[in-house]
Amino acid sequence: KAGVTQTPRYLIKTRGQQVTLSCSPISGHRSVSWYQQTPGQGLQFLFEYFSETQRNKGNFPGRFSGRQFSNSRSEMNVSTLELGDSALYLCASSGSIAGTGELFFGEGSRLTVL
Amino acid sequence: GENVEQHPSTLSVQEGDSAVIKCTYSDSASNYFPWYKQELGKGPQLIIDIRSNVGEKKDQRIAVTLNKTAKHFSLHITETQPEDSAVYFCAGGSYIPTFGRGTSLIVHP
Numbered sequence: 001k002a003g004v005t006q007t008p009r010y011l012i013k014t015r016g017q018q019v020t021l022s023c024s025p026i027s028g029h030r031s032v033s034w035y036q037q038t039p040g041q042g043l044q045f046l047f048e049y050f051s052e053t054q055r056n057k058g059n060f061p062g063r064f065s066g067r068q069f070s071n072s073r074s075e076m077n078v079s080t081l082e083l084g085d086s087a088l089y090l091c092a093s094s095g096s097i098a099g100t101g102e103l104f105f106g107e108g109s110r111l112t113v114l
Numbered sequence: 115g116e117n118v119e120q121h122p123s124t125l126s127v128q129e130g131d132s133a134v135i136k137c138t139y140s141d142s143a144s145n146y147f148p149w150y151k152q153e154l155g156k157g158p159q160l161i162i163d164i165r166s167n168v169g170e171k172k173d174q175r176i177a178v179t180l181n182k183t184a185k186h187f188s189l190h191i192t193e194t195q196p197e198d199s200a201v202y203f204c205a206g207g208s209y210i211p212t213f214g215r216g217t218s219l220i221v222h223p
Binding site: 004033035040041042043045048056090092100101102103105106107108 | 145146148150155156157158159160163203207208209210211212213214215216
């Protein structure tokens with residue numbers, strides 16, 4: 001069974017630009033969550049999608065957005081990039097419908113904002 | 115919302131020693147407490163989890179204990195090996211898990 005795939009793995013952007021990250025979940029998983037990982041803050045929850053609907057949202061500004069497609073693939077977008085957006089962005093899929101359950105993480109997309 | 119505190123931030127042990135990582139949580143409604151291991155360049159991977167109706171769970175060299183009254187839970191790794199070196203995250207919640215800030219475990223051969 002293929003794991004969670006995230007693309008691109010690495011990218012460099014400049015302040016003010018926007019970026020789109022992609023996540024393909026494990027086949028059959030309908031829940032996809034996104035996390036921001038930084039050395040000082042650990043893993044911070046961004047949002048969770050289930051069957052194309054955003055079910056939960058973390059405490060991030062509106063510049064962070066996401067969506068999920070009918071095949072459960074998900075994208076997240078960050079507009080008007082700031083230096084502080086430099087981080088590892090992790091996507092996780094879950095086969096749990098109710099919520100709590102194992103999260104299967106991808107290897108992440110490392111974003112550097114210059 | 116839930117707040118999860120994790121200690122220590124760094125833990126250095128000799129091969130064969132035991133390692134203990136402790137976490138506290140704030141929301142008494144939290145009922146699911148997973149532990150994830152993150153190796154360099156990889157995403158976190160679940161190593162063990164415990165639900166609030168259980169006080170202890172073991173899987174070979176790792177064990178997790180939960181004290182609901184005190185709102186704390188711990189990860190115990192016995193007979194540590196160099197391949198146990200990684201960052202470990204605890205998490206807690208009743209739906210979307212809130213993660214601790216991580217513990218960097220270093221096992222010296």
